Amino acid sequence: MAVAASALKAQQARMRIIAENIANADSTGRTPGSDPYRRQIPVFSSSNVDGATGVxxxxxxxxTSDFTQEYDPSNPAANAKGYVKKPNVDPLIETMDMREAQRAYEANMNVIETARDMNSRILDILQK
Structure with missing residues (x-):
């Protein structure tokens, strides 16, 4: 159960980062030629959880992928040629990543629920 709980925390952090990426998908720089929001990527590592390997x-x-550019001379972040750097966030990719994180979260919740049910059944057997 502790390993599944560590995975829940990891997927929760992943969903938070994805939500930040989606929220900033249209955030440009503030000054002419400045860089816009740069997409964030969660990096996971293994960890020791109650003698087992968690995450x-x-x-x-x-x-570090390149920013796209869009012609918008009225934008305050436009360079001398009228182009604005746009974030390297693709909402479709973020949506797919979010769905994958949700599925992983649900799978780990099922592991915890199954383990809880098994523990309950063991206690019932021991009481008889």
């Missing part, structure tokens, strides 16, 4: 969020890395 934890090790750090949050930045996606």
């Amino acid at each position: 934890e969020l090790a750090r949050v890395a930045q996606d």
Whole structure:
């Protein structure tokens, strides 16, 4: 159960990071030519959990892929040619990542519920 709980915490952190990416998908820089929001990526590592191997969020890395550019001379972040750097966040990819994290979270919840049911049945057997 402790391993599944560590996975729940990791997936919860992953969903928070994905939500931040989606929220900033249209965030441009504040000054002409400045960089916009850069997509964040969760990096996980193994951890010792009650003598077993669990998972934890090790750090949050930045996606180093290139920014896209959009012609919008009225934007305050536009460069001298009228182009604005847009974040390297693809809402479709973020949505798919969020769904995958939700499924992993649900799977670990099922593990905890099954383990709890098994413990309850063992107690029932021992009481008889």
